[in-house]
Amino acid sequence: KAGVTQTPRYLIKTRGQQVTLSCSPISGHRSVSWYQQTPGQGLQFLFEYFSETQRNKGNFPGRFSGRQFSNSRSEMNVSTLELGDSALYLCASSWGTGANEQFFGPGTRLTVL
Amino acid sequence: EDQVTQSPEALRLQEGESSSLNCSYTVSGLRGLFWYRQDPGKGPEFLFTLYSAGEEKEKERLKATLTKKESFLHITAPKPEDSATYLCAVQAGSGANNLFFGTGTRLTVIP
Numbered sequence: 001k002a003g004v005t006q007t008p009r010y011l012i013k014t015r016g017q018q019v020t021l022s023c024s025p026i027s028g029h030r031s032v033s034w035y036q037q038t039p040g041q042g043l044q045f046l047f048e049y050f051s052e053t054q055r056n057k058g059n060f061p062g063r064f065s066g067r068q069f070s071n072s073r074s075e076m077n078v079s080t081l082e083l084g085d086s087a088l089y090l091c092a093s094s095w096g097t098g099a100n101e102q103f104f105g106p107g108t109r110l111t112v113l
Numbered sequence: 114e115d116q117v118t119q120s121p122e123a124l125r126l127q128e129g130e131s132s133s134l135n136c137s138y139t140v141s142g143l144r145g146l147f148w149y150r151q152d153p154g155k156g157p158e159f160l161f162t163l164y165s166a167g168e169e170k171e172k173e174r175l176k177a178t179l180t181k182k183e184s185f186l187h188i189t190a191p192k193p194e195d196s197a198t199y200l201c202a203v204q205a206g207s208g209a210n211n212l213f214f215g216t217g218t219r220l221t222v223i224p
Contacts, residue, residue, distance in 0.1 A: 004156075031210055043157075043200065045211040056211055090156050097210045101147070104156035 002027065004093050004105035012111045018079040021108045025072050025093030031055075032074040033102060034066060037088040046089075049074055050097055078110075086112045115140045119201050119215035126222050129190045134218045136201030137183040146184050147212060148177050149200040157200055160186075191222045 005024045013019050025032050034046040045058040049068035066076040072093075078085055088109050092102035116139045126132055138146065145164055149157035161170045163179035170177050174195065176187040186199055198219045202212040 033210060033212075035212075035214075042216045043202075043212075043214040045213070048210045050210070058211065092156075092212075094210065100145075101159050101162055102210070102212060103159055104149075106156045109154075 004091055004103055006089075006091050006105040006108050008108060009106065010109045010111075012113065013081050014113050015081055015083060017081050018077060019081060019110060020075055020077045021089055021091075021110075023074045023076075023091030023093075023105060025074070025091075026103055029093035029095050029103075030072050031094045031097055031102075032068055032072065033092045033094075034074070034076050035090045035092065036060075037090055037107070038086075043090070046076065048097075055097065081112045083112050086110060115203065115205055115213050117201055117203055117213055117215040119199075119218050121218060122216070123219045124221070126188075126191055126220070128192055128222055128224050131187070131189045131191070133188070134186040134199055134220070135183060136186070136215055138201075138203050139182075140203050140205035140213070142206050143203060144206070145204040146179055147202045147204070148175075148184070148186055149202065151198045151200055151217070160199075188220070191220075193222045193224050196220055196222045 031050045033048040037043045048056045052068045063079045068074045088107045090107045092104045094102045120135045148160040151157045161177040166181045198217040200217045202214040
């Protein structure tokens with residue numbers, strides 16, 4: 001069974017630009033969550049999508065947004081990039097909501113110059 | 114406010130030297146506690162889920178236990194390939210799926 005895939009794996013952008021990251025969950029999984037990982041803050045929850053609906057959102061500014069498609073694939077978008085947005089962005093999928101395991105992809109390393 | 118604290122921040126062990134990693138938590142209504150392993154430049158790899166105090170789970174050289182306030186990850190006779198950052202996360206409250214992570218313990222096993 002294929003794991004969670006994320007594209008692109010690496011991205012370099014400049015301040016003020018916007019970026020879109022993509023995540024394909026494990027086949028059959030309907031919940032996709034996004035996390036930001038930085039050396040200073042660790043792993044922080046961005047948002048979760050289930051059946052194309054955002055179910056929960058972390059404490060990030062509105063520049064961070066996402067969506068989920070009918071095939072459960074998800075994208076996240078960051079507009080007006082800031083230097084502090086440089087991070088590893090991780091996507092995790094699970095079969096549903098509730099206390100069940102989340103499986104992570106390899107991440108997209110975003111560098112903002 | 115939900116809080117997860119992992120200790121120690123870093124741990125160096127000789128190959129074969131057993132030890133434990135600690136994850137203490139303060140959450141409203143624990144629904145699950147998760148252990149992950151993360152290698153540099155990679156996403157976290159799922160290890161265990163624990164749901165209630167007294168529960169234990171084992172996988173190869175790893176054993177996770179849970180009490181009402183903390184969880185331990187015991188590593189028995191570690192090997193160099195066990196070197197990684199071990200992350201603890203909790204899922205709590207109202208039914209949301211998000212995980213709240215600790216900052217991890219960076220384990221180095223020396224041959």
